[in-house]
Amino acid sequence: MTVHSVCNESDLAVGKQMAIKLEDKTILLFHLESGFFAIQNRCTHLFKSMTKGKVIDGCRIQCPLHRAEFDIKSGEVVKWANFPPGVQLMNALRPEKALTTYPVTIENGQVSVEL
């Protein structure tokens, strides 16, 4: 496990997200009402980058490709791939899979992510 210092708390306003490259990964860091959270950037369905994903209800990220939704805090699937109609046929081959989440800590206003 390696702890990476990624930004200052004030660099990311509540409701915002940013992509960060750490080691060989890109992660998404979110500042939600309830705090900072980090998840893997690639959707577990067909690996689309979610840097342009939509945040829904301040707690879920929607993949821009087939609209799977994930809980940002836990990484759990809330809704699996469902767009366009028919994509569900592929779901037998691509069963639901949660996103990896990464612990985030804040110390003296410095945000760190553990990989």
Ligand code: FES
């Ligand atoms: S790649 Fe994300 S829902 Fe299909």
